[in-house]
Amino acid sequence: MKKESILHLITAAKNASPFDVNMAYDAGYDKIMPYTNVALSEVAGLSQDAIFSRSPSGVKREAIFVGGRDIDLAMQMLEASKQAMFAPFECSIFADPSGAFTTAAAMVAKVEFHLEKQFNQGLTGKTLSVFGATGPVGSCAAIIAAQQGAIVQLVAHKSMTEVAEKVEIWNHKYQINMQVVNGMTDLTKQDVLSNTDIAVCAAAAGVQVISQAHLKSAAQLKVVADVNAVPPLGVQGVAVDSDGLPIESSQTYGIGALAIGQLKYITQHQLLKQMLAADKPQVLEFMSAFRLARELLKTA
Structure with a gap:
């Protein structure tokens, strides 16, 4: 039986962004779980809890999204999450604090x-x-x-x-x-x-x-x-x-x-879908978003 897809939404802010939650559902995730007021020191533990609770095939059906307001902290959280994983227990990670990257x-x-x-x-x-x-x-x-x-x-x-x-x-x-x-x-x-x-x-x-x-x-x-x-x-x-x-x-x-905003919306939507469809873990940040946005304009 195919496992449900889960997006773990990690943010240092008091609240998860409703914008990001809506985007994740529209991109096809079955479940979205927000974790708020998260400190940088807690990211590795949360990431490992997410990946170790599923088989390698199940891990492919989940991803981590890093939100918040601070672009530097978001990049640090992305790196902390990435470093906490190892093959075959790896899932995709996407940082987009306040939608700033996209x-x-x-x-x-x-x-x-x-x-x-x-x-x-x-x-x-x-x-x-x-x-x-x-x-x-x-x-x-x-x-x-x-x-x-x-x-x-x-x-x-x-x-x-x-x-x-x-x-x-x-x-x-x-x-x-x-x-x-x-x-x-x-x-x-x-x-x-x-x-x-x-x-x-x-x-x-x-x-x-x-x-x-x-x-x-x-x-x-x-x-x-x-x-x-x-x-x-x-x-x-x-x-x-x-x-x-x-x-x-x-x-x-x-x-x-x-x-x-229209291009930003399409870019974020496609990156969220990309994580679900990928055979290998994706690590997505502002340069990933820029490369995709540029390609979308060229092929429009």
Whole structure:
């Protein structure tokens, strides 16, 4: 008899995300079991409890999903879970804290797609500035873009020191070379945009970061992406459903939250299904999500 499929949802947060629970059911998992307020030190034990209670064939019918809010902690949890397993007792693991990995992957894939479509250029060597850079989506998008060869600037809007401390950690961990720039005033923000090819806006919902006045004087800016769907939008002039449309009174093409969100949804759905269908254990994180999002755009 075929065993039921189980997704063990591990999170350091107080609650499991209903979004992730719905996504897992829609991807075909029979059971979803949430574990909340989980400490990093507890991940190995939970992972081994999950795999040792089934035969090797039964383990193939289960997977571990790492949620939460902190991208660094999620990656540490993913690694702790992976290290706790050994053949033939291994199951797939997928980290996507607050949906940040799949959202950031979809955003960067969309930017790359429209950069190639409109300008016949790739990310390598392009200056990409991230607004809302310390949040989970912005920081993850920055890391993905840097790994694709972009010159990445994380724009500080409150404290240069705070952002610089995080960038130092990420640069060392992922062997990249991201920089911190001052965007704390309109003047410094305009200076950043005047030397930017791509702008990514992942600021808090309902906060406008880039105005049309900023865009008009940003002659170098080619593509801007905004994940904010709550008015006022993060980038003035970029509608939520814009998918590479020209922004009025500028030379820039805009990508809105719904266009990014649709690709994010499909990417997360496919990765969840991929774990169920795989013959061998999958270890999935933001680069796995980016590779899939990029492929989905190419084959659409």
